[in-house]
Amino acid sequence: MAKRIEINDLDIYYGKFQAVRGVSMTIEPRAVTAFIGSSGCGKSTVLRSLNRMHEVIPGAYVDGEVLLDGVNLYGPNVDPVRVRRQIGMVFQRPNPFPTMSIKENVLAGVRLNNARMSKSDMDDLAEKSLRGANLWEEVKDRLDRPGSGLSGGQQQRLCIARAIAVSPDVILMDEPCSALDPISTLAIEDLIKQLKEEYTVVIVTHNMQQAARVSDTTAFFNLKAQGQPGELIEVGPTEKIFHNPDQKATEDYITGRFG
Numbered sequence: 001m002a003k004r005i006e007i008n009d010l011d012i013y014y015g016k017f018q019a020v021r022g023v024s025m026t027i028e029p030r031a032v033t034a035f036i037g038s039s040g041c042g043k044s045t046v047l048r049s050l051n052r053m054h055e056v057i058p059g060a061y062v063d064g065e066v067l068l069d070g071v072n073l074y075g076p077n078v079d080p081v082r083v084r085r086q087i088g089m090v091f092q093r094p095n096p097f098p099t100m101s102i103k104e105n106v107l108a109g110v111r112l113n114n115a116r117m118s119k120s121d122m123d124d125l126a127e128k129s130l131r132g133a134n135l136w137e138e139v140k141d142r143l144d145r146p147g148s149g150l151s152g153g154q155q156q157r158l159c160i161a162r163a164i165a166v167s168p169d170v171i172l173m174d175e176p177c178s179a180l181d182p183i184s185t186l187a188i189e190d191l192i193k194q195l196k197e198e199y200t201v202v203i204v205t206h207n208m209q210q211a212a213r214v215s216d217t218t219a220f221f222n223l224k225a226q227g228q229p230g231e232l233i234e235v236g237p238t239e240k241i242f243h244n245p246d247q248k249a250t251e252d253y254i255t256g257r258f259g
């Protein structure tokens with residue numbers, strides 16, 4: 001079930017180093033939000049703070065709020081493991097578990113959470129998740145073969161199937177196409193557009209055409225100066241950010257004058 005994320009005055013640190021300052025924005029459900037901006041401005045850092053993955057790095061912490069349908073994910077008594085289950089992540093490089101079969105890969109997260117599911121329910125869930133990731137037709141005859149035997153683009157869709165198998169509220173994607181060829185990239189972009197019918201989707205991308213193609217909302221991050229923390233400069237409908245942004249820095253970035 002898609003949920004709304006509200007970020008309130010978020011500061012993000014790696015030990016003493018402040019990587020991101022003062023981010024506030026709302027991420028709407030059943031929509032794709034793209035994070036764009038030059039290298040090092042904190043896009044991935046903000047993304048990882050949305051499912052509490054940031055803090056797995058020793059010394060890393062955040063200050064501020066991230067609300068999921070009104071519940072502060074950084075509140076007391078919130079279990080970060082549960083948060084990561086509700087808010088799934090797909091990474092830059094497809095990372096299927098190499099020794100597991102295609103089916104086992106899809107069900108890996110579900111098995112951790114729900115060991116008592118029957119075999120037929122597991123099979124049904126594997127099929128539904130693979131269909132949801134537009135991969136079923138390509139793998140239905142080899143579900144017991146290793147996931148690592150698939151092409152890069154298929155592996156990335158397998159990782160998306162694994163992410164949706166646990167019925168998350170949000171799917172975070174950190175440059176999910178950067179290791180893929182153009183055809184596989186288009187397949188993932190089509191999938192992203194489908195996923196937003198059911199989920200809240202956030203994608204970090206360096207590819208501005210991709211942000212323009214797949215996202216409803218775009219958030220532009222930037223560094224005011226080298227060594228300064230990254231900041232959210234402007235967020236709005238993708239159409240507006242790309243054609244009529246309010247900030248000069250956004251326009252300069254979009255038109256390729258820097259970054």
Ligand SMILES: Nc1ncnc2c1ncn2[C@@H]1O[C@H](COP(=O)(O)OP(=O)(O)OP(=O)(O)O)[C@@H](O)[C@H]1O
Binds near residue numbers: 038039041043044230
């Ligand atoms: N594990 C880490 N430890 C210390 N500093 C880090 C770590 N990861 C990132 N940083 C720093 O935090 C800042 C933001 O990095 P981040 O990777 O979030 O930027 P980004 O906008 O996603 O960059 P890119 O587009 O190059 O992936 C950078 O100054 C980076 O060097």
